[in-house]
Amino acid sequence: MLNTSRPCQPQSGGFSFEDSRRNAVLEGNLSELGYSSPKARKTGTTIAGIVFKDGVILGADTRATDDMVVADKNCMKIHYIAPNIYCCGAGVAADAEVTTQMMSSNVELHSLSTGRPPLVVTVTRQLKQMLFRYQGHIGSSLIVGGVDVTGAHLYSAYPHGSYDKLPFLTMGSGAGPAISIFEDRFRPNMELEDAKQLVRDAIVAGIFCDLGSGSNVDLCIITQAGVQYLRAYDQPAQKGKKEGQYKYKPGTTAVLTKTVTPLPLDIVDESVQLMDTQ
Amino acid sequence: ICDFLCIKNTRGLRSQLKDSVPVTGLGTQIGAYGVQDTLRSGFSSVKNELLPSHALELSEKNFQLNQDKMNFSTLRNIQGLHAPLKLQMEYRAARQIQRLPFLQSSHLALDTLKGNDESISFEDILNDPAQSEMMGEPHIMVEYKLGLM
Numbered sequence: 001m002l003n004t005s006r007p008c009q010p011q012s013g014g015f016s017f018e019d020s021r022r023n024a025v026l027e028g029n030l031s032e033l034g035y036s037s038p039k040a041r042k043t044g045t046t047i048a049g050i051v052f053k054d055g056v057i058l059g060a061d062t063r064a065t066d067d068m069v070v071a072d073k074n075c076m077k078i079h080y081i082a083p084n085i086y087c088c089g090a091g092v093a094a095d096a097e098v099t100t101q102m103m104s105s106n107v108e109l110h111s112l113s114t115g116r117p118p119l120v121v122t123v124t125r126q127l128k129q130m131l132f133r134y135q136g137h138i139g140s141s142l143i144v145g146g147v148d149v150t151g152a153h154l155y156s157a158y159p160h161g162s163y164d165k166l167p168f169l170t171m172g173s174g175a176g177p178a179i180s181i182f183e184d185r186f187r188p189n190m191e192l193e194d195a196k197q198l199v200r201d202a203i204v205a206g207i208f209c210d211l212g213s214g215s216n217v218d219l220c221i222i223t224q225a226g227v228q229y230l231r232a233y234d235q236p237a238q239k240g241k242k243e244g245q246y247k248y249k250p251g252t253t254a255v256l257t258k259t260v261t262p263l264p265l266d267i268v269d270e271s272v273q274l275m276d277t278q
Numbered sequence: 279i280c281d282f283l284c285i286k287n288t289r290g291l292r293s294q295l296k297d298s299v300p301v302t303g304l305g306t307q308i309g310a311y312g313v314q315d316t317l318r319s320g321f322s323s324v325k326n327e328l329l330p331s332h333a334l335e336l337s338e339k340n341f342q343l344n345q346d347k348m349n350f351s352t353l354r355n356i357q358g359l360h361a362p363l364k365l366q367m368e369y370r371a372a373r374q375i376q377r378l379p380f381l382q383s384s385h386l387a388l389d390t391l392k393g394n395d396e397s398i399s400f401e402d403i404l405n406d407p408a409q410s411e412m413m414g415e416p417h418i419m420v421e422y423k424l425g426l427m
Contacts, residue, residue, distance in 0.1 A: 010379050011410060013401035015338060021331035105398045113396050133341065137334060
């Protein structure tokens with residue numbers, strides 16, 4: 001929309017705040033009537049990351065929620081940033097998706113310009129600068145992990161722009177249960193299979209203890225050799241098989257009376273349309 | 279140019295902003311007699327002018343300005359007055375390479391100087407002016423640009 005307060009100057013791109021006053025008024029009107037305005041779809045997530053002997057393992061569940069309804073049973077929360085860097089996103093689903101796509105583009109441009117493979121710390125710095133610029137209105141919490149020339153690194157970034165560098169991290173609504181598993185069983189320099197089992201257990205804890213997380217466990221293993229993306233590594237929440245027959249046998253309910261009323265129908269109009277059956 | 283690009287987007291230097299004039303963001307256009315120009319920019323209210331409708335409105339409007347001020351000020355402290363002066367002269371020259379205001383110009387030279395050709399942000403994705411459904415009024419925009427209005 002052409003910005004009406006500045007009709008003489010050429011438009012610029014980016015966010016437009018023209019409708020925010022109108023939206024505030026509309027929300028006020030809705031809340032007077034007792035309704036609430038539609039909320040953005042959140043991922044209501046458990047995401048986790050761990051540094052092990054050869055690299056980094058990232059894990060995530062696969063449920064996306066719309067307030068109290070499951071919107072997507074099998075969404076992908078581990079996003080590609082660079083061949084050696086992946087990122088898990090929690091919070092508002094659209095924000096996490098667009099943020100990671102922008103980071104991926106920026107990191108590609110940057111590495112083309114420097115001529116070197118990207119560093120995990122580059123991604124984190126650009127991410128936190130952008131999140132701080134928008135003061136938390138971009139509601140995405142991200143865990144960035146990867147292996148670069150300096151080694152294996154794991155960073156987390158919060159929506160307001162703070163970041164942490166730790167050997168194990170969890171974020172999202174199921175972060176509490178997941179971090180408890182990590183705090184109990186994490187050791188530095190674990191082997192691959194132990195580390196995979198640990199991340200799987202942490203995500204499963206989030207799936208069972210948090211309403212916002214569910215469905216499958218996705219894992220992404222990043223090492224110097226390459227990346228292994230294990231989609232649906234584990235499916236802990238499958239429906240159980242029913243043990244017996246729960247249907248009623250025909251004739252269980254006795255029929256007491258039966259009345260038949262034929263409906264009189266008159267043919268009003270008859271037309272024939274030829275179909276092309278070739 | 280290299281060290282200038284390294285300090286792009288540093289926000290921690292509030293002390294550098296102390297002698298810069300605050301930009302009064304939301305005012306409408308002032309017409310004749312110092313009163314708001316209703317014909318060109320529509321009705322207004324004092325509330326609309328004083329209070330931003332969104333927390334980020336003012337900060338986003340002035341973001342590029344503030345970044346440039348901070349960067350130039352840091353550059354002046356590090357390398358001396360000549361560095362920001364030369365850069366601003368180059369910016370001024372590059373800014374003049376454009377089409378008439380109601381047409382889309384690529385600003386290629388200016389973007390390359392500022393380093394915007396190597397990054398993608400929301401300015402490139404959202405509200406791309408090249409894709410907007412409405413065009414500005416050519417006569418008014420050219421008059422405004424030439425200072426005749």
